[in-house]
Structure formats: structure tokens, C-alpha cells
Amino acid sequence: MSESEYSALLSNLSPRHKSNDQVEISISSFTKAKDKHIVYKITGKDPTGSFETHRRYNDFLLVRSMLASQWPGCYIPKLPPKKRIGNLTEEFIDKRMRLLGNFLQKTSGILHLYQTQSFQMFIRNPGTYDTLVKTLKPLTNMDMYLNFKENFPIEGNFDYSDETSIYVSQMIHYLKNSLEKIKKLKSLAKKNINNFHNMKFFLCKLMAGIKELSPVFKGSAEVTFNVKRKRYQMFQVLLDWTRSEILDIEAMIEGIHRMQEITESFKIKEDQSLKNLLEDNIESNQIKFQIVTMVQHRLVLYEIPRFREQKAIKWQNVLKSFIHTSELEMKNVEDIVLEIDKNFNS
Numbered sequence: 001m002s003e004s005e006y007s008a009l010l011s012n013l014s015p016r017h018k019s020n021d022q023v024e025i026s027i028s029s030f031t032k033a034k035d036k037h038i039v040y041k042i043t044g045k046d047p048t049g050s051f052e053t054h055r056r057y058n059d060f061l062l063v064r065s066m067l068a069s070q071w072p073g074c075y076i077p078k079l080p081p082k083k084r085i086g087n088l089t090e091e092f093i094d095k096r097m098r099l100l101g102n103f104l105q106k107t108s109g110i111l112h113l114y115q116t117q118s119f120q121m122f123i124r125n126p127g128t129y130d131t132l133v134k135t136l137k138p139l140t141n142m143d144m145y146l147n148f149k150e151n152f153p154i155e156g157n158f159d160y161s162d163e164t165s166i167y168v169s170q171m172i173h174y175l176k177n178s179l180e181k182i183k184k185l186k187s188l189a190k191k192n193i194n195n196f197h198n199m200k201f202f203l204c205k206l207m208a209g210i211k212e213l214s215p216v217f218k219g220s221a222e223v224t225f226n227v228k229r230k231r232y233q234m235f236q237v238l239l240d241w242t243r244s245e246i247l248d249i250e251a252m253i254e255g256i257h258r259m260q261e262i263t264e265s266f267k268i269k270e271d272q273s274l275k276n277l278l279e280d281n282i283e284s285n286q287i288k289f290q291i292v293t294m295v296q297h298r299l300v301l302y303e304i305p306r307f308r309e310q311k312a313i314k315w316q317n318v319l320k321s322f323i324h325t326s327e328l329e330m331k332n333v334e335d336i337v338l339e340i341d342k343n344f345n346s
Helices: 003-010 057-070 090-108 111-115 117-124 129-135 141-151 162-217 234-265 282-345
Strands: 024-032 038-046 049-056
Touching: 024 090, 038 090, 049 057, 049 117, 057 090, 057 117, 057 129, 090 111, 090 234, 111 117, 111 141, 117 129, 141 282, 162 234, 162 282, 234 282
Parallel strands: none
Antiparallel strands: 024 038, 038 049
């Protein structure tokens, strides 16, 4: 993707929007390459048109690394971890494909990430991705400063005070505490999925036993019922949510830690001026300091509050889905029992 092509593409997207609902993107399928790697087919469309490309898991790792280096201290959706053994099973590929799809959708929903040239290359350009990114010119501090200034303009006076620092530290504690509890819920959901499968197995065995035994007590008549009706796996809803949320919370913690690191590296003591503190290139370091300020502003006043709000809404929706699927499955069991009762009383 040339600079002119990239500029033309950006002209069709609104750079001032903080979120992006103009994109449809998903992983539609996968294939197993000759070297046993899995290749995922990415398809989608936005105001510039449709796109399609094929990427390996390592390509996903590379594009996320590129985004993290270009937007330091910002929330970057996280990828599922690498797995060397058992990574070719159908169950594992299906799980990874869903989580990679989540990464694409979340990244595409954040306009400054979606517009980044390395990500546009990732979803549009055919060819080997690690070769493509080598054609990108290195990002200078001035480039980064202009990107931040355009996307994260500071409104009013913003000061990363001691109170703000305490608030951020409390947020990290809150996130880590939430992460620990969600991991416990993930473990419980897994166990209940196994229990659910066992229940289905033994229910079918029980139905078969009743069917086999019924002629003995009911003459030649035979109990008939349908045990092949659709099942509703309510615990899978919780498991899928926990997997996604664990990655999301880890990504936010990572972003906050990165912001704290760059804040600390440019922290200015009250009794020192910026000019006296910075050593070599005053102009370059002033630019870096402005970047730090914009990162702080973005994270504290927008990303953290937005993250908490979105998680609350998502949790409510997950609970509603869990309750709904639970009701459907309980109705399923009830219908089977009523069917048996109907047979015996007919």
C-alpha cells in the first residue's frame, strides 16, 4: 500500500470519531497449510469498499506489536496466547478463530487503530505480512506527535496530578481483582460444560432404558419420544465471555502500565524546568513530553471510563443470554418428561 493509496483511503473515514461503526469484519474460514500452519481468511467491508486477505497467527502477533509501538500507552485489544502443542485440533482452532475475530472487531471499532497503516496493510494487502511492514517508513517522534494531536486533542486544562495517579492505581487494583474473579468463573464454566455433556449423555441412556422397558409393563405399546431435539449450552455463553474478557482486561492493564512507564520516564519535578531537565535535543524531548500528556489525557478521561461502561453493558447482556439459554434448556428437559407422561397416560 503506497502513501498515496493510504491517504486516499483515510479520506473516506472520519478521523475525528473516537469509535468506528463503519466496518464489518470477520474471519470467515481457515485452511491448513502444507507446513501445518493455520491460515485464516479475513473478510470485511467499510466505506472504501470490500476487502479480503489471508493471515497466520504470527501475522496477528506482528500487527498488534506494530499498533502497540505506534500508540504507546493506549488500549490495544489483546490476542489469545500462543500454544505449541494441540494447536491443530478442531476445538482449539474454532476457539482461536473466534478470539482472533474478536480482536479484529474490537480493533476495527477504534478508529485511530483501524486507520493505522500497518493495520490497513494487514486486512487489505495480499502477500507476506512481515515483508509488507518492512516497506513502511520508520515512525518518528514528530509523526507520533501529529497522530496523537489529531486523534486525541486535549480539551481544557489537564494535569496528571497525584490524585489522578491514585485513581489510576486504584483502577489497576480493580482490574486485577476482576481478572482473578473472572478466571475463577471461567474454571467453573468449564466444569459445568462437562457436567452438562454428562447430563445429556445419561439422559439419552435413561430415555433408551425407559423405551426398552415400557413394552414389558404396557403390553405391545412402546413409549416414543424425541431425544435428538436441539440442546442449549448455557455454560458455553459464560465460557466464551470469560475468555474474551480476560484478554480485554489484560490489554487494559498493559495499556495503563505502559502509560505509567512513559509518564515516569518524563516526570518533571516541580523545582526543575523542562529545559533544565531534558538533556540533548530539547525540541525532540518537548515533543515526547507532549505525547505523554496526550496519552495520559486519552487514557484517564476517555479509555478507562469507556472501558468500565462497556464492560457493565456487556455483563448485563451476557447474563440475559445465559438466563435465556438456561430457560430454553430447562424447557427442553421439561418437554421430554411431559412426553413420557403423555405416552404412559394415553
